[in-house]
């Protein structure tokens with residue numbers, strides 16, 4: 454008999470690790486299978502804005518202590534256009550705030566909780582395949598250190614990101630995919646310099662979008678709109694800083710510079726795969742959907758999925774009630790599409806769109822919309838309500 458568990462989780466990103474932690478709280482056994490090493494997953498630089506729902510999930514998982522010590526609470530954000538700053542006050546408009554805390558720190562905290570509890574986390578596994586997902590006895594096969602392994606389970610959670618194997622295990626004729634690749638990307642840097650603004654600055658500029666963000670009081674994270682296949686070699690440190698200074702420029706603002714410690718180009722995509730369940734396989738996070746990062750939603754959406762999935766599995770194991778499992782895909786997708794809408798809207802609003810015809814008209818319409826968003830209480834509330842996070846359902 455192969456080893457068995459209740460839930461086999463593929464992927465130790467935020468979705469997989471959080472699902473494992475929430476299931477453990479309900480006494481549900483899981484095994485997490487991850488292709489990469491612990492060092493790799495704990496140092497992968499990605500998102501950094503947490504909604505309240507994500508903060509609550511970290512607390513529920515017993516992993517929130519360091520986040521509360523080191524996270525930076527942000528009660529608003531700045532929209533900058535025409536060289537002027539306009540603050541959106543999240544707290545006043547919604548009563549809520551967000552927290553700045555790096556995704557890789559969140560991953561570190563969740564890995565630490567799992568290892569302290571002695572729950573299985575199989576790292577550096579290879580050749581993961583899913584079998585029997587349309588039966589009541591699915592199983593996952595994989596190799597570790599060259600040796601074949603098999604894991605029997607009740608359910609499989611596909612938390613293995615956009616390029617994972619889980620989504621591909623669903624027959625193509627049962628899956629509907631919606632996608633759009635944007636004609637631009639983000640050149641992102643991490644720099645050892647104190648953030649030049651206490652809150653994030655989203656800048657709309659004739660030369661393209663720029664974002665000033667941060668990871669801690671001494672580390673800045675900044676982005677420039679660029680081509681999706683931008684050649685990083687063409688960007689010296691001086692060129693990056695001077696372009697950021699131009700696009701983020703305002704009368705009352707000086708951009709502090711410092712050593713750049715990491716740089717990358719990220720293409721931008723909107724993507725949704727429906728349904729998020731097939732038989733005994735449940736997709737969660739980037740395995741099922743991708744948003745452009747402008748709304749700071751990718752990580753939060755992944756956590757929202759697994760909060761619902763953990764609740765559904767707890768109802769199944771605790772009361773024999775499969776209602777929530779049956780509703781999982783529909784419940785998630787209702788929220789996913791709203792978050793996709795918000796992320797696409799923020800992207801459309803703030804980026805330079807060069808494709809003729811109508812590029813100049815589009816540019817002026819953006820400025821009018823930015824003016825509206827920053828001068829209408831109703832429009833500012835709409836932005837704030839989406840930014841701090843929509844209810845789980």
Ligand SMILES: Cc1cc2nc3c(=O)[nH]c(=O)nc-3n(C[C@H](O)[C@H](O)[C@H](O)COP(=O)(O)OP(=O)(O)OC[C@H]3O[C@@H](n4cnc5c(N)ncnc54)[C@H](O)[C@@H]3O)c2cc1C
Pocket residue numbers: 463464465466467468469486487488489494498499500501502556578581612613614615616617618719737738739740746748749750751752753755
């Ligand atoms: C470069 C980059 C920058 C980003 N910046 C932002 C941002 O600023 N703001 C924002 O909100 N979002 C951002 N995102 C998106 C956000 O980071 C993701 O939405 C989030 O990581 C989703 O979590 P996940 O657990 O679903 O997937 P992932 O974090 O992708 O985790 C999936 C895990 O599965 C593992 N895996 C993959 N295939 C297999 C396999 N076959 N077998 C076993 N394991 C496997 C992977 O190694 C990985 O550890 C960014 C994403 C990228 C790529």
